[in-house]
Structures are given as C-alpha cells and as structure tokens.
Amino acid sequence: MQCPKCRAPMQTYNRNGVQIEQCNGCRGIFLDYGELEALTRLESQWAQQAPPAAPPAAPAPAPAPQAYPAAQPPAWGAPQPGHGHHGHYRHQSFGRMLFSS
Amino acid sequence: MTTSVIRELTATARAAAHGPYAECACPARPAVLADRADGTVVRHGGTVAKAHAPDADREGLAARLAVAAHPALASVLLAPLDLPAAELDGRPVTCWPHGTPVDPEAPQDAPWEAAGALLARLHATPVEALPGPLPEMRGPHKAALAVDRMRRTRPPEAVAAVVEGAWSALPPWARAESAPPGPPHLCHGDLHLGQLVRHPAPHGPWHLIDVDDLGLGNPAWDLARPAAWYAAGLLAPDDWLRFIGAYGAAHGPAVPSDADPWPVLDVPARALTVQTAALAVAKATAARRELDEAELALLDACDRMAAVPPELPAGAAK
Numbered sequence A: 001m002q003c004p005k006c007r008a009p010m011q012t013y014n015r016n017g018v019q020i021e022q023c024n025g026c027r028g029i030f031l032d033y034g035e036l037e038a039l040t041r042l043e044s045q046w047a048q049q050a051p052p053a054a055p056p057a058a059p060a061p062a063p064a065p066q067a068y069p070a071a072q073p074p075a076w077g078a079p080q081p082g083h084g085h086h087g088h089y090r091h092q093s094f095g096r097m098l099f100s101s
Numbered sequence B: 001m002t003t004s005v006i007r008e009l010t011a012t013a014r015a016a017a018h019g020p021y022a023e024c025a026c027p028a029r030p031a032v033l034a035d036r037a038d039g040t041v042v043r044h045g046g047t048v049a050k051a052h053a054p055d056a057d058r059e060g061l062a063a064r065l066a067v068a069a070h071p072a073l074a075s076v077l078l079a080p081l082d083l084p085a086a087e088l089d090g091r092p093v094t095c096w097p098h099g100t101p102v103d104p105e106a107p108q109d110a111p112w113e114a115a116g117a118l119l120a121r122l123h124a125t126p127v128e129a130l131p132g133p134l135p136e137m138r139g140p141h142k143a144a145l146a147v148d149r150m151r152r153t154r155p156p157e158a159v160a161a162v163v164e165g166a167w168s169a170l171p172p173w174a175r176a177e178s179a180p181p182g183p184p185h186l187c188h189g190d191l192h193l194g195q196l197v198r199h200p201a202p203h204g205p206w207h208l209i210d211v212d213d214l215g216l217g218n219p220a221w222d223l224a225r226p227a228a229w230y231a232a233g234l235l236a237p238d239d240w241l242r243f244i245g246a247y248g249a250a251h252g253p254a255v256p257s258d259a260d261p262w263p264v265l266d267v268p269a270r271a272l273t274v275q276t277a278a279l280a281v282a283k284a285t286a287a288r289r290e291l292d293e294a295e296l297a298l299l300d301a302c303d304r305m306a307a308v309p310p311e312l313p314a315g316a317a318k
Helices: A035-049 A067-071 A092-097 B003-018 B058-069 B112-124 B139-152 B157-168 B220-231 B237-249 B262-286 B293-305
Strands: A010-015 A018-023 B031-036 B039-044 B047-052 B086-088 B091-097 B185-187 B196-198 B206-208 B215-217
Touching: A067 B237, A092 B293, B003 B039, B003 B047, B003 B086, B003 B091, B058 B091, B112 B185, B112 B196, B112 B206, B112 B220, B112 B237, B139 B157, B139 B220, B139 B262, B157 B262, B157 B293, B220 B237, B220 B262, B220 B293, B262 B293
Parallel strands: none
Antiparallel strands: A010 A018, B031 B039, B039 B047, B047 B091, B086 B091, B185 B215, B196 B206
C-alpha cells in the first residue's frame, strides 16, 4: 500500500504477531482495525508478568528494560519460540555449530 | 596440512614456550587444536602456535596483532606473544598464551554474559586510540565466501534456490559489496563459542581470541550469529537474553539500550543465517548426506525471509 501521508510505498512487518505497515519514506506506521487493541493487549499481558506486582494504587511497574523487546524473534524467525528446536544443545549438529565459523 | 608442517609448528610452539635450546619437561604431549585451510593451531604446554591462511593479508594481520597487543584491550582480547613475524610453508605464524576454552561437551555452561560484555567493551573502544590503519572487519566477506563455497559444490537446485533467495534480498553492504551503515566500530568479525578462552588458564577471566577477521565495521554483526541461532529456534531464549542483556548492561553501542534491538539486528542476523545455511548445504552436498535437523532449521529460516523484506534501520530513509 501507499503511505497516506507522503505517498511512498509501505512495507508489512510483523511485530509480536501483529502485522503493521511501515512507510519506507517517512517511517510512519499504519495499523489496521483492531491492531492497536492487539498491541495494547500484548503490552498489558507483558506488564502483568513484570515482577514484582505493584499495589493497586501505585503506578504500573516500569518495564524490564531488556526482556521484552529482545525476547521477540524477527518475523522470519522460527514459529513458537521456546517450543521448536530451542535448547537443543544435545543435538550434535547444533553443538558443533556453536563452535564453528 | 602436512604432518611435517604440523611438526614444525609444534617446534615453533615449543621454542616459544621454552626458548629454542631449552630442554622440555612438559608433561602434556603437544596437541593439534585445529587443522583447517584457514588456520592450523598447535599447543605445547602453555603456548599455542597458529599458522594462518596462506593468502592472509600480511599488513592487515600485523595491524590486527597490534590491536590485540594494545593495553586498551588487555582485558578483552588475548594478547599475542611478543615475537618477530614468522612464516611457515608460506603461511604467517603467530604465538599465543594458552587459555582454557569453553567445553564443547558442555555448551549449556557457555559464558553468554561474558561474551556479551566482552563484545560491548570491544565495540566501545575508541578507534582513534588504536594503532592503525585498521582493516575492515571481514564478517560480510565471510558470508559471501560461504555462499560461493555452496555454489561450487553444486547442491540440489531447490535447496540452493532457498539460500540464494535470502542472500539476494540482503542489502549490498551485508554481501560485502559496499560499506556498512553507521559509524565504524572495532569488531571481532567471527564470534562463536570457540572464540572465548579463560586466561590465565584455567580460572582467569574470559578473553576473545582469533583476530583474523577483526577490524572496523558494523558492530551488530558480532551479535548476529547468536541472534541467527535464536531466530532459527536453535538457541534457547534464556541464553539469547543472557547474551544480549549483558551486552546492553555493558553499554554496547550496537543496539539501542531502551528499544527493540531487532531493527538493527535484522540484516546481520539474516546474513549469518544465510552464511550458516550455505556452509551446511556445502558440507552436506560434499559429503552426499541429507541436512540434519539443526541445518534444516536454518534453511527454513532462509525460506521464511522471502515473505518479510529486510527492515530499514530507524532513520535510514528519512
């Protein structure tokens, strides 16, 4: 699709399972119906996981700086991280791969 | 490499350990640690001698050795022994203190935090302070060599097409066809678990070894091999987070400290995925065997890349 603001082509990226369109020109982002809600839902799920739980009156706990963004593999990554081949150190081939160029 | 050259390299290591005429009472027998076309490594006691590739860039190697010997990097890179330049059978030879490597039988104990922190310090080293001129980091060049090696083995067309598709979608800099984006940093160029040793052996702090590919480049390249393993579903998420978390905690400059690192890692991680897949295909084709599970995971990742164009780093097209 074309960017509604600057008319440059937009590319589709997958962010945390949500498809977003980003403009190659102005870097603006376009969200389809329901996608903002999907992102908000992911954010709140993640905030709930962040220890320790804050008391109800206190502001929401600040996000752990590293865990959230780095944990998400790219859109071309293996589906279901953590449930695929992950952690196959006992797999001889990956064991060798860890030590070679 | 011929036995005689290994014997001579062993003699070099022995002489570096004891001096040329001293008697040797080392209990351990000399050991060949590696024997490949691009590097033969022999250990004698506390000393290691390495014969580099015959076509190694001599000036580049001298500059890389000077960096490894520089005090600014004493706690990051293992320093070479201070010996005059030598050659053996047309290959440059260097000598190093022996360090204790990561146990290949226990990769689950790999020092991911140390790897991340060492790279952060390497990348943050001010380049002006180092002896130069520094050559380019050879990472993208090695990716191109891997694809070339795959082509020469003439693999099955369908397999080659997957790797070639992912390779051709990469921007020119990741295929060693143009300069990398961003300010140049000092980079290792070939990070894997075989590039870490404890020195002094066996309990000293971890150091990075092997400066053959070291030079100026895009520092995200050094994070990209673990990133590629993680993206392919091979490296456990915990290990990936230990590595990238330690890099961020040590203020590594390759990725933003407070935002998603993947826009920066995307292209280098794709390139390392292609490189590793290409080498796997080359080896499997030469050995007339099928790809195994880990190798197929990398090929699958190459296949999935076709559906998602490479990310532009923030600000690249503004």
